[in-house]
Amino acid sequence: MPKELKPYELSDESPWCTSSACRTVRPPCTVEGSAAETAGQTGLRMPLFFRRKKLSEEAQKRLEYQLCRTKEAGADDTLDVSACELSEVPSSAFSICKVLQKKVLILHNNELSSLLPKGCDISTLATLKVLDLHDNKLTSLPEDIGKLASLQILNVEKNRLKALPESIGELRLLQTLNLKGNSLSELPSTVGSLRSLRALDLSDNNIVQLPKALVYIRTLESFTLDAATMTYPPASVCTEGTESIQRFLCSEQGEEYCPPFPDEAWKSKFNDYEKRKEQKQQEKLAFEWQLEEKKKQHTQIMLMNNSRKENILVSVRQEQERLELGVSQQQRAQEAERLLVLERVRRAEDGISSRISTMLMDKSRLKKSAEFLQAMEEDRIRSEHLTAITQEETNSLRKREVAAAMQKMLSESCMMSILQEASDFRRRSLVNEAHRSMESLERKFDKVLSLQVLDKSKAIAHILQEEEMQKAAFQALQLQKDAVHGYIRNQIKLIETELKQLTRLEIKRRTLDAENLQEVLVEQRTALSDLLQQLLKQKEQREQELRQVLAEMERKSASNQQNYWMIQYQRLLDAKPLSLRMQEAGVEKELVNLLCKLSAQHYLPVMAHHRVTTERLRHMTASDLKKLGISEIGIQKALLNWTRERHPEGAGKAVQLEEEEEEGEVTPTAPFPRSPPSPPTTSTFQLPSPPPHPGEPRHPLGPEPSGGAGDLGVRGLHGDRVSGHLPALWSCVLLPWLQRGDAELPSVSQQHISARPPLHQLGPPARILLTKTTVMMSQPSLLVLYGSQTGTAQDTAQRIGRQAQRRRLQVQVLPLDHYNVAGLISESLVVFVSSTAGQGDPPDNMKNFWKFVFRKSLPVGSLRNLDCAVLGLGDSSYPKFNFVAKKLQKRLLQLGASALLPCGAR
């Protein structure tokens, strides 16, 4: 059954409330420039004379968008150009509807005054099923609206319609007709032909009478009108609803009332349609959203592309500039190189031409020598020829002479036999002459020959010499050409110069060494001669004093004093020893002894007068002593050195005080042996008390039985306690080691020392002087190596280093892994400071050293030259207390090193 409607009410199911048709869909922004184009395409280009309200930008965009969208493939059969501020329907909308067979045309919320623009035919909309024109300015509907044969829903709510065309009755399929909010005063009687009409809204019009033909609409379910103003049917009927109106009209027409056939199929179809519409709207929204997103992405990509393009352009430009710069630089370099090469080629050409000229000269020289040889040869041939001719001549002469002689003999033999002898004689003399001439000729020939041979050998030697020279020249040329040879020559030259420099340096060093030694010797000699002079002076003084005493005695004895010697003897016996007297006067016994040893007893009264004690002496300098009247330098030095030697802890204290100033630490001021022992739990290595006499060797040291030991193994948290024991390390271990005056000192000092008597045989001043000289000359050095995980052991090692520097010692402080461990065999004194990390593990910065030193392949005894002190930092609360230091010391001893400190706790 259709739902009964009250006047002025719209059913929820009413097609009018399906606001989807009225929903405003915002078009996405379109790219500028395409709007006009699209408007042109869609027939929005208006003639010049035609006055038309200009669309707002938004409306135009929306129109373009909707027109475009509806043409897209897959678009639904709806054309929605609502809310586009249209005063006229664009002709393109008609063509779209026609071509694309649109079924829904939505034109609401525009400013349309008529549905059809001029020249447009309503039949183009023949496929429409829904036509929504609400909220426009329509004053009339097209006369031939009946041509919309498929139309099912017509919404013309809120327009200005005054009348409906007659042809409306031809809309046989029209199911919903909304005429609400118009200016209608009557309905055409043809409405009775709307056989499918189910909903009719006539409210907000001027209608007071209904046409009787309405009775033929048997399908009417929803009929809305202004019941109160109705005259026909009367208001009372109208207020009762659709059925009573229909009944009234039926009864008026004499027709039987038939309620409208409930068309469930139609309802479901309508619902389906609504659903589909809703779905399409959703899809549309999603599509629009996607489109929006894509556009955003597109613009972003465009922007990115632009910036990237710009970047690329900039980089390309920069690259190009760089390339151009590089090319120009390269060109310049090439030009310079070319010039260089040209210069070299020119020089080479010069060299070659000079060489060619020398070769040409050589050649001409050779030619000359060849010519000379040829001439010689010719000479030789000529002389040979001459010799042959001479022989022939000699022979012919001889023959001729013999013939003449024979002729003469024969002619005269018969006539004169007496002349025979004469002729014989003559013949013999002639023969002799011929012989002689022959001999002289032969000698001459020999001479010429020997001369020729000589010349020849000379020429040959000359040629050979020339040849040698050429060979040498060629070799020189070859060598010059050979760059490698040149390089080697240069290297040899360099090495030679280096060697020369080294030799010069060596010579210089030797002279310097000698000078240093000489200086030291001169210094020592002057000190000794000073000492000698003082002694001589003292001796003279003493002798003079004695002489005076003797003279006085003599005088007194001469004055006949009876028993004079007896009285003197008794006085001597009664007199207290000088030392006793001085002690009574306040001078310490040891000081008195010292002065006596130095033969400086005459200063005892001075000491007594000024109440000089050993304690005071420790704080005095040479100038202080001079002010007291002790002017002899030797005695001053001896006194001061004796005090320092006797109280080394005093010196230690001085250094310690310096340290306290520097580091702000509180350390015990009492000398080391008397310092209270540290807590026994942390004791590891013990230091002995200093030896009883200064200068005595203290190496190696044995463990102190008890009481007087200071520990160097301390809790990691109290690393500063180590500093309290460092003075002891210095005074008991390091200083005695460094000041050992005996065999262990190397090189120059060793020779020097061996020439003197042992220290203990010398008097104190000389001993002190020599010890000092020895220490100065040997320049002792100290190596401190440490292994530290968190820095405590490192601090200790560096502190030892600073203390050594204050004592003017050469010192090197290094983490164990930074030290070249191979050098350990040549070290003589090393202090190792190591903590224990982990569970008895070595600290990280000595792990390599650790690995190396425990290699089994290390020969035992390889560290026999090494004296070492191993200081361990650990915490006794760990089961492996000070493990690393202990193990290290053990291993060093295994390898032959000597320990200056014993291992106390095990």
Ligand SMILES: Cc1cc2nc3c(=O)[nH]c(=O)nc-3n(C[C@H](O)[C@H](O)[C@H](O)COP(=O)(O)O)c2cc1C
């Ligand atoms: C993690 C750790 C492990 C330690 N293991 C031991 C140990 O096994 N034996 C020991 O005597 N001390 C051990 N100690 C104490 C350190 O050796 C001690 O604090 C030392 O002063 C640290 O010196 P460093 O700062 O030079 O490494 C250990 C300390 C730490 C923090």
